Amino acid sequence: MKFAVIVFPGSNCDTDMYHAVKDELGMDVEYVWHDASDLSGFDGILLPGGFSYGDYLRTGSIAQFSNVMSEVVKAAKEGKPVLGVCNGFQILLETGLLPGAMRRNESLKFICQPEELKVQNACTIFTSQYEKGEVISVPVAHGEGNYYCDEETLKVLKENDQIVFTYAKNPNGSVEDIAGITNKEGNVLGMMPHPERAVDELLGSKDGLKLFQSIVKSWRERYVAAT
Amino acid sequence: MYKVKVYVTLRESVLDPQGKAVMHSLHKMGQSEVEDVRIGKYLELTLQKGDYDLDEKIVAMCSKLLSNPVIEDYRYEVEEVVAQ
Numbered sequence: 001m002k003f004a005v006i007v008f009p010g011s012n013c014d015t016d017m018y019h020a021v022k023d024e025l026g027m028d029v030e031y032v033w034h035d036a037s038d039l040s041g042f043d044g045i046l047l048p049g050g051f052s053y054g055d056y057l058r059t060g061s062i063a064q065f066s067n068v069m070s071e072v073v074k075a076a077k078e079g080k081p082v083l084g085v086c087n088g089f090q091i092l093l094e095t096g097l098l099p100g101a102m103r104r105n106e107s108l109k110f111i112c113q114p115e116e117l118k119v120q121n122a123c124t125i126f127t128s129q130y131e132k133g134e135v136i137s138v139p140v141a142h143g144e145g146n147y148y149c150d151e152e153t154l155k156v157l158k159e160n161d162q163i164v165f166t167y168a169k170n171p172n173g174s175v176e177d178i179a180g181i182t183n184k185e186g187n188v189l190g191m192m193p194h195p196e197r198a199v200d201e202l203l204g205s206k207d208g209l210k211l212f213q214s215i216v217k218s219w220r221e222r223y224v225a226a227t
Numbered sequence: 228m229y230k231v232k233v234y235v236t237l238r239e240s241v242l243d244p245q246g247k248a249v250m251h252s253l254h255k256m257g258q259s260e261v262e263d264v265r266i267g268k269y270l271e272l273t274l275q276k277g278d279y280d281l282d283e284k285i286v287a288m289c290s291k292l293l294s295n296p297v298i299e300d301y302r303y304e305v306e307e308v309v310a311q
Contacts, residue, residue, distance in 0.1 A: 057268075057293070093297075094295065099297075100297060101295050103237075103242070103298060105244070106244050108244050108245065108248055149297070150297075
């Protein structure tokens with residue numbers, strides 16, 4: 001399985017993402033610059049954290065018009081796994097691949113600390129290696145991670161089991177303690193916590209590794225087992 | 228040329244923690260009459276005149292990039308200016 005780590009001007013967690021996939025997961029991975037116009041050679045797309053385009057205007061808003069984003073949308077429509085972490089999540093919201101929007105943290109503080117997350121849905125291609133209800137420790141690092149959506153959208157998210165991770169102790173004010181959601185089809189996941197920073201005990205937790213292992217497992221089941 | 232002034236504000240239903248922080252600071256300054264503060268963005272666009280529908284164009288820009296309709300509202304004013 002081959003992953004693409006999309007690099008925007010201002011991405012700064014791209015190296016962590018690359019390391020997680022290459023060294024801890026043992027998969028193929030390549031950096032892909034934001035103006036690339038073809039992602040057909042990749043099986044999974046990773047949008048890393050950081051400050052794309054300096055967070056000007058709103059977090060993630062300018063990145064939505066990067067050349068590569070139309071390819072990311074295409075990959076998502078094809079059913080490929082697309083993971084957006086932190087700024088990557090914000091970009092997915094701005095692009096419309098996921099519903100809702102981000103507000104400043106309620107405390108107005110930048111939060112950088114490990115958070116306990118509850119796995120709400122262990123039946124997605126991103127979470128099959130977890131147990132439903134499992135509590136995992138994954139660090140967050142954001143100033144604008146206060147997830148918002150209206151009542152109607154929230155109802156849809158719940159009905160379709162799209163809320164994948166919630167915070168045990170909500171650090172930012174997110175609606176319903178939401179830390180990560182998928183699209184309706186389940187192949188696009190956006191989350192504020194950084195699983196790529198929790199892939200080795202040296203980092204304080206390796207709870208994030210199972211997320212990447214889940215992606216690979218589902219891909220193998222779908223493509224390798226079938227051949 | 229047109230000068231378009233765009234005001235982007237958080238929707239009334241969306242909590243504005245920045246505004247709240249500034250309000251508290253104003254209170255500390257002694258301005259206790261201040262009941263609420265909402266912080267928004269102000270953008271100035273300069274557009275060339277042409278064969279296009281100005282309102283349609285502004286709405287497209289405002290709703291797709293300049294504001295996020297999920298949490299923000301916008302309004303705008305248009306001024307005709309003579310290029311210098």
